[in-house]
Amino acid sequence: MTLYIVLFTSVxxxxxxxxxxxxxxxxxxxxxxxxxxxxxxxxxxGLLHADWVHLFINMIVLFSFGTAVERYFMRLEAMNxxxxxxxxxxLLYVGAVAVSTLTTLIKHKNNHWYNAVGASGGVSAVIFTSxxxxxxxxxxxxxxxPIPGILFGVLYLAYSHYMSxxxxxxxxxxxxxxGAVYGFIFPLLIDLxxxxxxxxxLFRF
Numbered sequence: 001m002t003l004y005i006v007l008f009t010s011v012x013x014x015x016x017x018x019x020x021x022x023x024x025x026x027x028x029x030x031x032x033x034x035x036x037x038x039x040x041x042x043x044x045x046g047l048l049h050a051d052w053v054h055l056f057i058n059m060i061v062l063f064s065f066g067t068a069v070e071r072y073f074m075r076l077e078a079m080n081x082x083x084x085x086x087x088x089x090x091l092l093y094v095g096a097v098a099v100s101t102l103t104t105l106i107k108h109k110n111n112h113w114y115n116a117v118g119a120s121g122g123v124s125a126v127i128f129t130s131x132x133x134x135x136x137x138x139x140x141x142x143x144x145x146p147i148p149g150i151l152f153g154v155l156y157l158a159y160s161h162y163m164s165x166x167x168x169x170x171x172x173x174x175x176x177x178x179g180a181v182y183g184f185i186f187p188l189l190i191d192l193x194x195x196x197x198x199x200x201x202l203f204r205f
Contacts, residue, residue: 001089002066006059009119012047013055023048028101028116034109042105046097048117062123065130066093072133081191092186096125100179107174121175125183128153132187132194135202150202156180 028045100121
């Protein structure tokens with residue numbers, strides 16, 4: 001499923017690079033969502049990216065962590081904890097893309113000029129679901145420095161919260177933060193007892 005999402009998102013993003021009308025139709029515009037009820041934009045913006053670098057980073061991270069999360073979900077299916085792993089993965093990813101926009105929707109619902117694109121909310125969710133199941137697995141900070149997933153998660157949330165308050169760039173840090181939290185609690189929405197799985201892994205050094 002991860003591969004299909006990556007391929008489909010990449011195709012739409014690349015087409016939109018040269019089709020401004022497609023970009024305008026699919027991008028997240030809180031004003032149009034709130035006032036014109038174009039709710040599809042809560043999800044469709046995840047198919048778009050600002051440029052090639054934005055697209056490449058999001059898709060390579062999504063593929064790396066998405067395939068890992070799919071394996072975790074398959075194990076849950078084998079343990080009779082999860083019945084439909086593919087559906088669950090879609091709910092994780094697509095749900096995060098939508099949910100991660102909600103605070104931005106509230107903040108900018110009357111701002112006709114605010115637009116956002118990118119799958120970062122969904123990608124953040126997938127990363128943090130992976131951290132939930134393997135908190136001590138090393139992630140590569142800046143693609144070079146190994147850091148335990150749980151430590152990366154804490155730093156990531158703190159940084160996203162700080163940058164959201166600072167509001168000094170054009171990055172939607174709220175989406176990163178909310179997507180990450182959604183991804184971390186998503187396994188508990190499947191089965192609350194999975195908190196024991198997290199705690200066992202967390203205290204297994």
